[in-house]
Amino acid sequence: MAAELLDAAPTVRSFLDPACGAGALLLALVAEWRARGRDGELELIGWDLDIRMLEQARAALEEEGGCRLHLRLERRDALARGARWPAGAAIAANPPWASYSGRQGIAAPRARSAGGWPSVHGDFAERIARHCALHAVPALVLLPAAWCELERYAPSRARVDSLPGLSCECELLGEHAFPGVIGSTALVHMRPSVRGSRPLEPDLLRALRAHLAALSAWPDECFGDVGVHTGNAADELVDRAPLRPDLREGRDLGAFRLGGPRLALRAGLERLDGRRFRTGTLAGARSWPVLLRQTANRPIAAVHDPAAWFRNSLLACRPPADVSPDCAVALLNGPVAAHFHQLAHADARQRVFPQLKIAHLRAQRFPFASRAAAPALHDELARRALALRGRAGAIDAEWESKRAALAELSTTAYHLPESLAHAVRRALVDRVAR
Numbered sequence: 001m002a003a004e005l006l007d008a009a010p011t012v013r014s015f016l017d018p019a020c021g022a023g024a025l026l027l028a029l030v031a032e033w034r035a036r037g038r039d040g041e042l043e044l045i046g047w048d049l050d051i052r053m054l055e056q057a058r059a060a061l062e063e064e065g066g067c068r069l070h071l072r073l074e075r076r077d078a079l080a081r082g083a084r085w086p087a088g089a090a091i092a093a094n095p096p097w098a099s100y101s102g103r104q105g106i107a108a109p110r111a112r113s114a115g116g117w118p119s120v121h122g123d124f125a126e127r128i129a130r131h132c133a134l135h136a137v138p139a140l141v142l143l144p145a146a147w148c149e150l151e152r153y154a155p156s157r158a159r160v161d162s163l164p165g166l167s168c169e170c171e172l173l174g175e176h177a178f179p180g181v182i183g184s185t186a187l188v189h190m191r192p193s194v195r196g197s198r199p200l201e202p203d204l205l206r207a208l209r210a211h212l213a214a215l216s217a218w219p220d221e222c223f224g225d226v227g228v229h230t231g232n233a234a235d236e237l238v239d240r241a242p243l244r245p246d247l248r249e250g251r252d253l254g255a256f257r258l259g260g261p262r263l264a265l266r267a268g269l270e271r272l273d274g275r276r277f278r279t280g281t282l283a284g285a286r287s288w289p290v291l292l293r294q295t296a297n298r299p300i301a302a303v304h305d306p307a308a309w310f311r312n313s314l315l316a317c318r319p320p321a322d323v324s325p326d327c328a329v330a331l332l333n334g335p336v337a338a339h340f341h342q343l344a345h346a347d348a349r350q351r352v353f354p355q356l357k358i359a360h361l362r363a364q365r366f367p368f369a370s371r372a373a374a375p376a377l378h379d380e381l382a383r384r385a386l387a388l389r390g391r392a393g394a395i396d397a398e399w400e401s402k403r404a405a406l407a408e409l410s411t412t413a414y415h416l417p418e419s420l421a422h423a424v425r426r427a428l429v430d431r432v433a434r
Protein backbone atom coordinates (compact mmCIF):
# COMPACT_ATOMS: atom_id res chain seq x y z
CA MET A 1 0.00 0.00 0.00
CA ALA A 2 2.84 2.40 0.90
CA ALA A 3 4.63 1.57 -2.36
CA GLU A 4 1.47 2.19 -4.39
CA LEU A 5 0.87 5.53 -2.72
CA LEU A 6 4.44 6.69 -3.36
CA ASP A 7 4.06 5.60 -7.00
CA ALA A 8 0.79 7.52 -7.28
CA ALA A 9 2.32 10.64 -5.71
CA PRO A 10 5.86 10.84 -7.09
CA THR A 11 6.30 14.52 -6.24
CA VAL A 12 4.49 14.62 -2.90
CA ARG A 13 6.55 14.84 0.30
CA SER A 14 3.75 15.17 2.81
CA PHE A 15 1.41 12.37 3.86
CA LEU A 16 -1.52 12.33 6.27
CA ASP A 17 -3.10 9.39 8.05
CA PRO A 18 -6.21 11.01 9.55
CA ALA A 19 -6.89 8.08 11.92
CA CYS A 20 -3.36 6.84 12.44
CA GLY A 21 -3.76 4.57 15.48
CA ALA A 22 -0.36 3.16 16.42
CA GLY A 23 1.11 4.40 13.14
CA ALA A 24 1.44 1.20 11.09
CA LEU A 25 0.69 2.93 7.78
CA LEU A 26 3.01 5.85 8.53
CA LEU A 27 5.78 3.40 9.44
CA ALA A 28 5.25 1.57 6.17
CA LEU A 29 5.59 4.88 4.32
CA VAL A 30 8.91 5.66 6.01
CA ALA A 31 10.22 2.18 5.21
CA GLU A 32 9.23 2.48 1.55
CA TRP A 33 10.59 6.01 1.28
CA ARG A 34 13.93 4.81 2.66
CA ALA A 35 13.93 1.67 0.50
CA ARG A 36 13.64 3.88 -2.57
CA GLY A 37 16.48 6.10 -1.39
CA ARG A 38 14.32 9.20 -1.85
CA ASP A 39 16.14 12.23 -0.60
CA GLY A 40 14.80 15.40 0.97
CA GLU A 41 12.38 15.76 3.85
CA LEU A 42 9.44 13.50 4.38
CA GLU A 43 6.56 15.03 6.31
CA LEU A 44 4.28 12.58 8.10
CA ILE A 45 1.12 13.83 9.73
CA GLY A 46 -0.88 11.52 11.98
CA TRP A 47 -4.13 12.32 13.73
CA ASP A 48 -6.05 10.24 16.20
CA LEU A 49 -8.67 10.77 18.89
CA ASP A 50 -6.82 8.47 21.27
CA ILE A 51 -3.76 9.97 22.93
CA ARG A 52 -2.39 6.50 23.86
CA MET A 53 -2.40 5.51 20.22
CA LEU A 54 -0.53 8.68 19.32
CA GLU A 55 2.10 7.94 21.97
CA GLN A 56 2.63 4.47 20.52
CA ALA A 57 2.87 5.92 17.02
CA ARG A 58 5.41 8.51 18.18
CA ALA A 59 7.56 5.91 19.93
CA ALA A 60 7.59 3.69 16.85
CA LEU A 61 8.24 6.49 14.36
CA GLU A 62 10.93 8.21 16.40
CA GLU A 63 12.93 5.00 16.28
CA GLU A 64 13.05 5.30 12.52
CA GLY A 65 16.07 6.86 10.88
CA GLY A 66 17.57 7.03 7.46
CA CYS A 67 15.59 9.93 6.07
CA ARG A 68 14.89 13.45 7.22
CA LEU A 69 11.58 12.88 8.92
CA HIS A 70 9.33 15.72 9.95
CA LEU A 71 6.71 14.27 12.26
CA ARG A 72 3.43 15.95 13.21
CA LEU A 73 1.31 13.73 15.43
CA GLU A 74 -1.73 15.42 16.92
CA ARG A 75 -4.82 14.54 18.87
CA ARG A 76 -7.58 15.56 16.49
CA ASP A 77 -11.03 14.61 15.35
CA ALA A 78 -10.46 14.32 11.61
CA LEU A 79 -14.20 14.48 10.98
CA ALA A 80 -14.87 17.56 13.12
CA ARG A 81 -16.75 20.21 11.26
CA GLY A 82 -14.28 22.81 10.08
CA ALA A 83 -11.22 20.58 10.68
CA ARG A 84 -8.52 21.91 8.36
CA TRP A 85 -6.76 19.15 6.50
CA PRO A 86 -3.20 19.94 5.36
CA ALA A 87 -3.16 21.22 1.79
CA GLY A 88 -1.15 19.07 -0.58
CA ALA A 89 -0.77 16.01 1.68
CA ALA A 90 -1.50 12.63 0.09
CA ILE A 91 -3.58 10.30 2.26
CA ALA A 92 -3.03 6.78 3.58
CA ALA A 93 -5.84 5.64 5.84
CA ASN A 94 -7.31 2.66 7.60
CA PRO A 95 -10.20 4.42 9.32
CA PRO A 96 -12.39 2.73 11.93
CA TRP A 97 -15.13 0.56 10.45
CA ALA A 98 -18.31 1.30 12.38
CA SER A 99 -21.95 2.08 11.67
CA TYR A 100 -23.95 4.82 13.28
CA SER A 101 -27.00 2.58 13.16
CA GLY A 102 -27.98 -1.09 13.11
CA ARG A 103 -27.40 -3.72 15.77
CA GLN A 104 -23.74 -2.90 16.37
CA GLY A 105 -24.08 0.80 15.69
CA ILE A 106 -22.35 3.48 17.69
CA ALA A 107 -23.89 6.85 18.52
CA ALA A 108 -23.53 9.40 15.74
CA PRO A 109 -21.29 12.21 17.00
CA ARG A 110 -23.08 14.84 14.93
CA ALA A 111 -26.29 15.36 13.04
CA ARG A 112 -25.99 13.87 9.58
CA SER A 113 -27.79 15.36 6.66
CA ALA A 114 -26.47 13.02 3.96
CA GLY A 115 -28.49 10.02 2.80
CA GLY A 116 -27.64 6.31 2.81
CA TRP A 117 -26.35 4.01 5.51
CA PRO A 118 -24.56 6.23 8.05
CA SER A 119 -21.10 5.00 8.99
CA VAL A 120 -17.78 6.28 10.31
CA HIS A 121 -15.87 4.68 7.44
CA GLY A 122 -18.27 6.22 4.91
CA ASP A 123 -17.71 9.64 6.49
CA PHE A 124 -13.96 9.14 6.31
CA ALA A 125 -14.17 8.01 2.66
CA GLU A 126 -16.15 11.12 1.75
CA ARG A 127 -13.96 13.50 3.73
CA ILE A 128 -10.81 12.02 2.21
CA ALA A 129 -12.29 12.25 -1.29
CA ARG A 130 -13.11 15.95 -0.80
CA HIS A 131 -9.54 16.59 0.32
CA CYS A 132 -8.14 14.75 -2.72
CA ALA A 133 -10.42 16.57 -5.16
CA LEU A 134 -9.59 19.94 -3.62
CA HIS A 135 -5.81 19.51 -3.54
CA ALA A 136 -5.35 17.15 -6.50
CA VAL A 137 -3.59 14.52 -4.39
CA PRO A 138 -4.10 10.74 -4.31
CA ALA A 139 -5.33 8.58 -1.41
CA LEU A 140 -5.32 4.91 -0.54
CA VAL A 141 -8.01 3.94 1.94
CA LEU A 142 -8.82 0.56 3.47
CA LEU A 143 -12.58 0.16 3.77
CA PRO A 144 -15.02 -2.68 4.27
CA ALA A 145 -15.74 -4.17 0.83
CA ALA A 146 -19.42 -3.54 1.56
CA TRP A 147 -18.85 0.18 1.03
CA CYS A 148 -17.88 -0.57 -2.58
CA GLU A 149 -20.51 -3.18 -3.25
CA LEU A 150 -23.72 -2.74 -1.28
CA GLU A 151 -26.72 -0.72 -2.31
CA ARG A 152 -27.02 0.88 1.09
CA TYR A 153 -23.70 2.65 0.54
CA ALA A 154 -24.65 3.83 -2.95
CA PRO A 155 -25.44 7.39 -1.76
CA SER A 156 -22.03 7.65 -0.09
CA ARG A 157 -20.29 6.33 -3.22
CA ALA A 158 -22.31 8.70 -5.38
CA ARG A 159 -21.20 11.67 -3.28
CA VAL A 160 -17.59 10.62 -3.86
CA ASP A 161 -18.29 10.06 -7.55
CA SER A 162 -19.84 13.48 -7.99
CA LEU A 163 -16.67 15.30 -6.95
CA PRO A 164 -15.11 16.97 -9.95
CA GLY A 165 -11.50 16.13 -10.68
CA LEU A 166 -11.44 12.82 -8.83
CA SER A 167 -11.59 9.21 -9.94
CA CYS A 168 -11.98 6.22 -7.66
CA GLU A 169 -11.34 2.56 -8.03
CA CYS A 170 -12.14 -0.19 -5.58
CA GLU A 171 -9.76 -3.13 -5.34
CA LEU A 172 -11.36 -6.04 -3.51
CA LEU A 173 -8.83 -7.78 -1.28
CA GLY A 174 -11.13 -10.48 0.12
CA GLU A 175 -11.39 -11.74 3.67
CA HIS A 176 -8.48 -11.84 6.13
CA ALA A 177 -6.51 -9.44 3.94
CA PHE A 178 -4.63 -8.16 6.99
CA PRO A 179 -3.82 -9.70 10.37
CA GLY A 180 -6.74 -9.11 12.73
CA VAL A 181 -9.12 -7.99 9.97
CA ILE A 182 -11.88 -10.56 9.54
CA GLY A 183 -14.33 -8.87 7.20
CA SER A 184 -13.98 -8.54 3.48
CA THR A 185 -11.69 -5.60 2.74
CA ALA A 186 -11.35 -3.19 -0.16
CA LEU A 187 -8.43 -0.94 -0.99
CA VAL A 188 -9.95 2.23 -2.41
CA HIS A 189 -7.71 4.20 -4.77
CA MET A 190 -8.63 7.86 -5.14
CA ARG A 191 -6.75 9.77 -7.80
CA PRO A 192 -6.99 13.30 -9.07
CA SER A 193 -8.34 12.99 -12.60
CA VAL A 194 -6.15 13.92 -15.41
CA ARG A 195 -6.42 16.77 -17.87
CA GLY A 196 -8.63 16.57 -20.88
CA SER A 197 -10.88 13.67 -19.94
CA ARG A 198 -13.98 15.58 -21.01
CA PRO A 199 -16.70 13.37 -22.45
CA LEU A 200 -17.27 13.41 -26.15
CA GLU A 201 -20.21 15.36 -27.47
CA PRO A 202 -23.37 13.22 -27.76
CA ASP A 203 -23.44 13.17 -31.55
CA LEU A 204 -19.87 11.90 -31.66
CA LEU A 205 -20.76 9.25 -29.13
CA ARG A 206 -23.57 8.05 -31.35
CA ALA A 207 -21.30 8.02 -34.36
CA LEU A 208 -18.66 5.95 -32.58
CA ARG A 209 -21.25 3.46 -31.40
CA ALA A 210 -22.58 3.12 -34.96
CA HIS A 211 -19.10 2.69 -36.43
CA LEU A 212 -18.08 0.00 -33.94
CA ALA A 213 -21.38 -1.84 -34.31
CA ALA A 214 -20.24 -2.77 -37.81
CA LEU A 215 -17.16 -4.61 -36.47
CA SER A 216 -17.21 -8.08 -34.96
CA ALA A 217 -16.68 -9.35 -31.47
CA TRP A 218 -14.17 -12.10 -30.68
CA PRO A 219 -15.64 -15.56 -29.93
CA ASP A 220 -16.99 -16.00 -26.40
CA GLU A 221 -14.39 -18.63 -25.51
CA CYS A 222 -11.65 -16.02 -25.94
CA PHE A 223 -12.45 -14.67 -22.48
CA GLY A 224 -12.68 -16.46 -19.15
CA ASP A 225 -13.16 -15.82 -15.46
CA VAL A 226 -10.84 -18.71 -14.67
CA GLY A 227 -8.60 -17.37 -11.87
CA VAL A 228 -8.35 -18.90 -8.41
CA HIS A 229 -11.51 -18.18 -6.40
CA THR A 230 -10.34 -18.36 -2.81
CA GLY A 231 -13.95 -18.17 -1.54
CA ASN A 232 -13.87 -18.42 2.25
CA ALA A 233 -10.53 -20.28 2.30
CA ALA A 234 -8.12 -17.42 1.55
CA ASP A 235 -6.14 -18.07 4.75
CA GLU A 236 -5.62 -21.71 3.91
CA LEU A 237 -4.91 -21.20 0.22
CA VAL A 238 -2.84 -18.04 0.10
CA ASP A 239 0.67 -17.70 1.50
CA ARG A 240 1.26 -13.97 1.92
CA ALA A 241 4.98 -14.15 2.72
CA PRO A 242 6.15 -16.92 0.45
CA LEU A 243 9.66 -18.03 -0.36
CA ARG A 244 8.62 -18.84 -3.90
CA PRO A 245 5.78 -16.55 -5.00
CA ASP A 246 3.61 -18.03 -7.75
CA LEU A 247 0.22 -16.33 -7.41
CA ARG A 248 -0.67 -12.98 -8.97
CA GLU A 249 -3.62 -10.73 -8.26
CA GLY A 250 -5.19 -7.69 -9.90
CA ARG A 251 -2.83 -5.15 -8.43
CA ASP A 252 0.16 -6.92 -10.04
CA LEU A 253 -1.04 -5.84 -13.48
CA GLY A 254 -0.86 -2.45 -15.17
CA ALA A 255 -1.49 -1.71 -18.85
CA PHE A 256 1.17 -3.68 -20.80
CA ARG A 257 3.08 -4.48 -17.60
CA LEU A 258 2.84 -7.58 -15.49
CA GLY A 259 4.65 -7.58 -12.17
CA GLY A 260 5.98 -10.78 -10.66
CA PRO A 261 3.74 -12.72 -8.28
CA ARG A 262 3.96 -11.65 -4.62
CA LEU A 263 1.76 -14.36 -3.09
CA ALA A 264 1.86 -18.13 -3.33
CA LEU A 265 -0.92 -20.66 -3.72
CA ARG A 266 -0.98 -23.66 -1.45
CA ALA A 267 -2.16 -25.82 -4.32
CA GLY A 268 -3.21 -29.44 -3.98
CA LEU A 269 -5.85 -28.76 -1.33
CA GLU A 270 -8.76 -30.47 -2.97
CA ARG A 271 -11.17 -30.31 -0.08
CA LEU A 272 -11.34 -28.44 3.16
CA ASP A 273 -14.32 -28.98 5.42
CA GLY A 274 -16.74 -26.09 5.30
CA ARG A 275 -14.61 -24.15 2.82
CA ARG A 276 -15.66 -23.10 -0.66
CA PHE A 277 -12.96 -22.38 -3.22
CA ARG A 278 -11.84 -23.15 -6.76
CA THR A 279 -8.23 -23.37 -7.87
CA GLY A 280 -8.25 -25.18 -11.25
CA THR A 281 -4.90 -26.46 -12.50
CA LEU A 282 -1.58 -24.72 -13.05
CA ALA A 283 -1.52 -25.91 -16.65
CA GLY A 284 -4.98 -24.40 -17.12
CA ALA A 285 -3.89 -21.06 -15.61
CA ARG A 286 -0.79 -20.98 -17.79
CA SER A 287 -2.76 -21.64 -20.93
CA TRP A 288 -4.26 -18.13 -20.92
CA PRO A 289 -1.78 -15.81 -22.67
CA VAL A 290 -3.36 -12.47 -21.69
CA LEU A 291 -4.64 -11.19 -18.32
CA LEU A 292 -6.87 -8.21 -17.54
CA ARG A 293 -7.66 -6.37 -14.32
CA GLN A 294 -11.09 -7.10 -13.04
CA THR A 295 -11.42 -3.84 -11.08
CA ALA A 296 -11.28 -1.19 -13.75
CA ASN A 297 -13.49 1.14 -15.76
CA ARG A 298 -11.99 -0.08 -19.04
CA PRO A 299 -9.95 -3.07 -20.22
CA ILE A 300 -6.41 -3.00 -18.77
CA ALA A 301 -4.39 -5.90 -20.15
CA ALA A 302 -0.90 -7.40 -20.13
CA VAL A 303 0.70 -10.49 -21.64
CA HIS A 304 0.74 -13.37 -19.16
CA ASP A 305 4.46 -14.02 -19.19
CA PRO A 306 5.99 -15.55 -17.20
CA ALA A 307 2.78 -17.43 -16.57
CA ALA A 308 1.74 -18.46 -13.06
CA TRP A 309 -1.35 -18.95 -10.94
CA PHE A 310 -3.64 -15.91 -10.76
CA ARG A 311 -6.57 -14.93 -8.54
CA ASN A 312 -9.98 -14.02 -9.89
CA SER A 313 -9.15 -10.34 -9.49
CA LEU A 314 -7.62 -11.00 -12.93
CA LEU A 315 -9.68 -12.09 -15.94
CA ALA A 316 -8.13 -14.04 -18.80
CA CYS A 317 -8.07 -13.82 -22.59
CA ARG A 318 -7.02 -16.25 -25.28
CA PRO A 319 -6.94 -14.25 -28.51
CA PRO A 320 -8.52 -15.88 -31.57
CA ALA A 321 -6.78 -17.71 -34.40
CA ASP A 322 -3.31 -16.37 -35.03
CA VAL A 323 -3.68 -13.02 -33.24
CA SER A 324 -0.61 -12.67 -31.04
CA PRO A 325 -1.02 -11.91 -27.32
CA ASP A 326 0.93 -8.66 -27.68
CA CYS A 327 -1.34 -7.49 -30.48
CA ALA A 328 -4.41 -8.39 -28.39
CA VAL A 329 -2.99 -6.35 -25.50
CA ALA A 330 -2.37 -3.38 -27.81
CA LEU A 331 -6.02 -3.41 -28.90
CA LEU A 332 -7.48 -4.10 -25.45
CA ASN A 333 -5.49 -1.26 -23.84
CA GLY A 334 -6.27 1.14 -26.66
CA PRO A 335 -8.42 4.27 -26.47
CA VAL A 336 -11.12 2.84 -28.72
CA ALA A 337 -11.64 -0.26 -26.58
CA ALA A 338 -11.72 1.95 -23.48
CA HIS A 339 -14.26 4.27 -24.95
CA PHE A 340 -16.40 1.53 -26.43
CA HIS A 341 -16.48 -0.13 -23.03
CA GLN A 342 -17.77 3.01 -21.41
CA LEU A 343 -20.26 3.67 -24.16
CA ALA A 344 -21.64 0.18 -24.35
CA HIS A 345 -22.10 -0.25 -20.62
CA ALA A 346 -23.82 2.66 -19.00
CA ASP A 347 -23.10 1.14 -15.61
CA ALA A 348 -19.36 1.00 -16.40
CA ARG A 349 -19.51 4.72 -17.08
CA GLN A 350 -21.71 5.82 -14.23
CA ARG A 351 -21.11 3.49 -11.31
CA VAL A 352 -18.57 4.70 -8.84
CA PHE A 353 -16.42 1.57 -8.74
CA PRO A 354 -16.93 -0.31 -11.96
CA GLN A 355 -15.79 -3.86 -12.52
CA LEU A 356 -14.76 -5.31 -15.83
CA LYS A 357 -16.90 -8.36 -16.54
CA ILE A 358 -16.50 -11.23 -19.00
CA ALA A 359 -19.71 -10.12 -20.70
CA HIS A 360 -18.13 -6.69 -21.27
CA LEU A 361 -15.12 -8.27 -22.98
CA ARG A 362 -17.32 -10.51 -25.11
CA ALA A 363 -19.19 -7.40 -26.26
CA GLN A 364 -15.99 -5.59 -27.35
CA ARG A 365 -15.56 -5.01 -31.09
CA PHE A 366 -12.16 -5.55 -32.72
CA PRO A 367 -10.78 -4.36 -36.05
CA PHE A 368 -9.77 -7.93 -36.96
CA ALA A 369 -10.07 -11.47 -35.60
CA SER A 370 -7.11 -12.97 -37.38
CA ARG A 371 -3.61 -11.83 -38.34
CA ALA A 372 -4.39 -12.73 -41.94
CA ALA A 373 -6.87 -9.84 -42.15
CA ALA A 374 -4.16 -7.20 -41.59
CA PRO A 375 -0.74 -8.83 -41.19
CA ALA A 376 1.43 -5.68 -41.35
CA LEU A 377 -0.72 -3.77 -38.87
CA HIS A 378 -1.01 -6.82 -36.62
CA ASP A 379 2.76 -7.27 -36.50
CA GLU A 380 3.44 -3.60 -35.85
CA LEU A 381 0.94 -3.46 -32.98
CA ALA A 382 2.48 -6.61 -31.51
CA ARG A 383 6.05 -5.33 -31.89
CA ARG A 384 5.28 -2.06 -30.14
CA ALA A 385 3.28 -3.68 -27.34
CA LEU A 386 6.16 -6.10 -26.76
CA ALA A 387 8.47 -3.11 -26.28
CA LEU A 388 6.17 -1.79 -23.53
CA ARG A 389 6.30 -4.96 -21.48
CA GLY A 390 8.04 -4.62 -18.16
CA ARG A 391 7.50 -4.60 -14.47
CA ALA A 392 5.09 -2.31 -12.67
CA GLY A 393 6.75 0.95 -11.63
CA ALA A 394 9.21 0.98 -14.52
CA ILE A 395 7.51 3.87 -16.29
CA ASP A 396 9.48 6.82 -17.58
CA ALA A 397 8.95 9.54 -20.17
CA GLU A 398 10.23 7.34 -22.98
CA TRP A 399 7.81 4.57 -22.04
CA GLU A 400 4.96 7.09 -21.90
CA SER A 401 5.74 8.42 -25.35
CA LYS A 402 5.91 4.91 -26.82
CA ARG A 403 2.60 4.11 -25.17
CA ALA A 404 1.02 7.25 -26.62
CA ALA A 405 2.30 6.32 -30.10
CA LEU A 406 0.86 2.83 -29.75
CA ALA A 407 -2.48 4.27 -28.59
CA GLU A 408 -2.50 6.30 -31.77
CA LEU A 409 -1.67 3.29 -33.95
CA SER A 410 -4.31 1.13 -32.30
CA THR A 411 -6.88 3.89 -32.94
CA THR A 412 -6.03 3.94 -36.63
CA ALA A 413 -6.65 0.16 -36.76
CA TYR A 414 -10.39 0.86 -36.41
CA HIS A 415 -10.46 3.12 -39.50
CA LEU A 416 -12.55 5.76 -37.75
CA PRO A 417 -13.46 8.90 -39.68
CA GLU A 418 -10.94 11.60 -38.72
CA SER A 419 -13.41 13.65 -36.66
CA LEU A 420 -14.22 10.59 -34.57
CA ALA A 421 -10.59 9.54 -34.19
CA HIS A 422 -9.75 13.05 -33.05
CA ALA A 423 -12.56 13.04 -30.50
CA VAL A 424 -11.48 9.67 -29.12
CA ARG A 425 -7.89 10.87 -28.76
CA ARG A 426 -8.94 14.03 -27.03
CA ALA A 427 -11.26 12.26 -24.62
CA LEU A 428 -9.15 9.30 -23.72
CA VAL A 429 -5.48 9.83 -24.16
CA ASP A 430 -4.98 10.93 -20.56
CA ARG A 431 -7.21 8.29 -19.07
CA VAL A 432 -5.44 5.50 -20.93
CA ALA A 433 -2.10 6.87 -19.78
CA ARG A 434 -2.82 6.00 -16.17
Ligand SMILES: C[S@@+](CC[C@H](N)C(=O)[O-])C[C@H]1O[C@@H](n2cnc3c(N)ncnc32)[C@H](O)[C@@H]1O
Pocket: 017, 018, 019, 020, 021, 022, 023, 024, 025, 026, 047, 048, 049, 050, 053, 076, 077, 078, 079, 080, 093, 094, 095, 096, 097
Ligand atom coordinates in the same frame (compact mmCIF):
# COMPACT_ATOMS: atom_id res chain seq x y z
C1 LIG B 1 -8.21 1.04 12.55
S1 LIG B 1 -7.40 2.17 13.58
C2 LIG B 1 -6.13 2.83 12.61
C3 LIG B 1 -5.01 1.93 12.44
C4 LIG B 1 -3.82 2.64 11.86
N1 LIG B 1 -4.11 3.24 10.55
C5 LIG B 1 -2.64 1.74 11.71
O1 LIG B 1 -2.26 1.49 10.57
O2 LIG B 1 -2.09 1.32 12.73
C6 LIG B 1 -8.52 3.48 13.64
C7 LIG B 1 -8.10 4.63 14.54
O3 LIG B 1 -8.94 5.72 14.26
C8 LIG B 1 -9.08 6.50 15.43
N2 LIG B 1 -10.24 7.38 15.20
C9 LIG B 1 -11.55 7.05 15.25
N3 LIG B 1 -12.32 8.11 14.94
C10 LIG B 1 -11.46 9.13 14.67
C11 LIG B 1 -11.63 10.49 14.27
N4 LIG B 1 -12.85 11.01 14.09
N5 LIG B 1 -10.52 11.26 14.07
C12 LIG B 1 -9.28 10.73 14.23
N6 LIG B 1 -9.06 9.46 14.64
C13 LIG B 1 -10.14 8.67 14.83
C14 LIG B 1 -9.21 5.47 16.50
O4 LIG B 1 -8.84 6.01 17.76
C15 LIG B 1 -8.24 4.38 16.03
O5 LIG B 1 -6.98 4.52 16.66
